[in-house]
Amino acid sequence: MTDKKLIGVDLGGTTIKFAILTEDGEIQQKWSIETNILSDGQFIIPDIIDSINHHIDMYDMTADQFDGIGLGSPGTINHEKGTIKGAYNLNWTNSVYPVRDIEKGTGLPVTIENDANVAALGERWQGAGNNANDVVFVTLGTGVGGGIIANGQLLQGQNGAAGEIGHVTVDPHGFMCTCGKRGCLETIASATGIVRVARDRASEYAGTSELKAMLDDGQDISAKDVFDLAKKDDDLAMIVADYVCDSLGFVLGNIANTLNPKYVVIGGGVSAAGDFLLNKVDKAMRKNEFATIKDSTELRLASLGNGAGVIGAASLIKVD
Amino acid sequence: MTDKKLIGVDLGGTTIKFAILTEDGEIQQKWSIETNILSDGQFIIPDIIDSINHHIDMYDMTADQFDGIGLGSPGTINHEKGTIKGAYNLNWTNSVYPVRDIEKGTGLPVTIENDANVAALGERWQGAGNNANDVVFVTLGTGVGGGIIANGQLLQGQNGAAGEIGHVTVDPHGFMCTCGKRGCLETIASATGIVRVARDRASEYAGTSELKAMLDDGQDISAKDVFDLAKKDDDLAMIVADYVCDSLGFVLGNIANTLNPKYVVIGGGVSAAGDFLLNKVDKAMRKNEFATIKDSTELRLASLGNGAGVIGAASLIKVD
Missing domain, CATH: 3.30.420.40 (ATPase, nucleotide binding domain)
Structure with missing residues (x-):
């Protein structure tokens, strides 16, 4: 444990949920924004970056107080390339580069995973999976x-x-x-x-x-x-x-x-x-x-x- | 890699197979003995110890040239205790202590695993599992x-x-x-x-x-x-x-x-x-x-x- 915080992002077809957690899994802050799927979903990743930066500022925190950002998304994840394909409900028709772009936009390391896998990890860590x-x-x-x-x-x-x-x-x-x-x-x-x-x-x-x-x-x-x-x-x-x-x-x-x-x-x-x-x-x-x-x-x-x-x-x- | 050798033992109901392998998985020596299931299978572990010690001597080798011994066995393995239960075709009716006993008898670390799992590991490492x-x-x-x-x-x-x-x-x-x-x-x-x-x-x-x-x-x-x-x-x-x-x-x-x-x-x-x-x-x-x-x-x-x-x-x- 490092006493740093974690940022969790759950990207869905209608809303994007965010939370700041302790390393013990306790939610300290949470908020959500609407998912803007217009124009091939090109606003989604910039919106995530802006929302995270805005909230870090708002809570008087700095990037170095965080271990990084975890992102759950629909679609097929390519872990090597950090890309997502086939997330049709987000209107993303081509590969997108959330790891590269969100890391650049926030200065924090980013890890991505499929939404069902992320829900499994959540239930395992803090829910029925004990x-x-x-x-x-x-x-x-x-x-x-x-x-x-x-x-x-x-x-x-x-x-x-x-x-x-x-x-x-x-x-x-x-x-x-x-x-x-x-x-x-x-x-x-x-x-x-x-x-x-x-x-x-x-x-x-x-x-x-x-x-x-x-x-x-x-x-x-x-x-x-x-x-x-x-x-x-x-x-x-x-x-x-x-x-x-x-x-x-x-x-x-x-x-x-x-x-x-x-x-x-x-x-x-x-x-x-x-x-x-x-x-x-x-x-x-x-x-x-x-x-x-x-x-x-x-x-x-x-x-x-x-x-x-x-x-x-x-x-x-x-x-x- | 340490250039040391590995000993693999496949304990079955009729024969016990042994092999000395390199860390790359190349078999250098192999032999087998009959499984003596008389008297509740009480000779099986001593026979394994004797056979290993005998062959290490015979090949002019010493225990410190080996990483250890891996043993595949029928029955249910308790990894924490290093015991095997329910290996009925060996006539073992109670728990036996192969890890404790073979380690004592050979001076080498021993790891045990269920026979089907061991076959899976073998096929994965050197066989069709690539x-x-x-x-x-x-x-x-x-x-x-x-x-x-x-x-x-x-x-x-x-x-x-x-x-x-x-x-x-x-x-x-x-x-x-x-x-x-x-x-x-x-x-x-x-x-x-x-x-x-x-x-x-x-x-x-x-x-x-x-x-x-x-x-x-x-x-x-x-x-x-x-x-x-x-x-x-x-x-x-x-x-x-x-x-x-x-x-x-x-x-x-x-x-x-x-x-x-x-x-x-x-x-x-x-x-x-x-x-x-x-x-x-x-x-x-x-x-x-x-x-x-x-x-x-x-x-x-x-x-x-x-x-x-x-x-x-x-x-x-x-x-x-």
Whole structure:
């Protein structure tokens, strides 16, 4: 420990969140700005630089009081070059150079990482991961993402794709995924996937169900509606929730069989379904795990919510 | 590098293999002795000590010319205590203390590791893993085992069970496994699993097949028979081989989706089926992988055969 501070930046499609943290992970200041994605997102990096410099000034601090800046971003990170590609929701069509540019603009060292990995690091450090050496994190949002910490390190894989749990195949004959193959976990357990499963099951459902009535009525439904109705024992909603949780339990149980993490942590918007979701997934997961894993791997809900990103980003530059 | 030598020991149920290697992984001497499992396996560790001391003398060497001894063993390793439990094929019913005892008996530092992990390390270092940072190894023998190297490190997991690929669930309604749950990869793709699948499929098979005739005739068949007949286009054998390879491809493809290793390496007795097996598994695997993984993860056959154990064991004490 050096008593210096960390800056964590969580770059998203609508807002950019910032935080100043101690090396212990305590948030001392936080703020956010709107993400300006106009003109191919060319204002994003200058906006980040200005906002950081402005806040360092405002708090009467200087650059040498910081270890550096950690940045979580959508897209594919090239760690060697410090570039980001394919962050389509930021309108960045070409590679951008956040490490080079933010280092130049702030005078601080910058480390970047994929947003799902950063959330995994945040939950591991200060959230449900309890700082364990082996943590698998899955985030159920518009898509399904994830990050894996093993032997205390974030796994990258050969091409930076380690932890892309959303594209694990549940059913080779299942729904078509945006990735081009069928039956990915994301087609079932993301917010959009849950709605897709609901529509699919509704089309062949003949019983009494409020969810069925809503769909037949042409109403827009959300993943939250499905889980809220399932909690009230709506028959169709329960069928959907069972399939979603069984699929999650199958994938997470097999990841646990392969990696034997201490914690598997579920985050993202869908995890707001809380203990109802947790208990159903846990049951399905345990059915697919062998004894040693059942005894040593624990499923948990994420505890940091939206704050996981800035905390995980800050952890990228923490001096151990 | 220190120019010192490494000793690798591969402890198996019938033989104990030894090798003296350079720090570059070149085998300079190798020998083996029978495993004496009489009297609760109490002679095994003394035999290892005697054999090492004898050979160091015989080659006119001294203990200070070695970095140490790496030992691969069946059973569950407790790294903190240096003990092994549950190595039933060695008749060890209680914990044994190989680290303490072999260090005392030889004057050399000893590191131990599970046999499947040691084979994974061997293939990674000197075999098909090409010394890559991210390698998944699966061994198809009497059972199905494995080992995972990620970020250049062997993964252990919370309870030492990382890499136990044999108990990944393929089909929650499948065959009962010795581990107590259903549909484990081991029930399908181990040597015994392949025979089980053959018997199962034969019972409902009505066409013309030499494999079917052999089974109906009450002959003992092996996994090798199944693959040999499948290579000759035997109809039932092909059905069995397809199911085995599809199951392997499903599991290995999903592990690749999760970890994005550079290489997935198939070893063990069943891998003697060679390119026929490799090509079928590769096709099934790619069907289950998303684009980034297809582009960056490669399936390979193990190249060290029986030698993987001593080489991987020696790598445990290699000074990087």
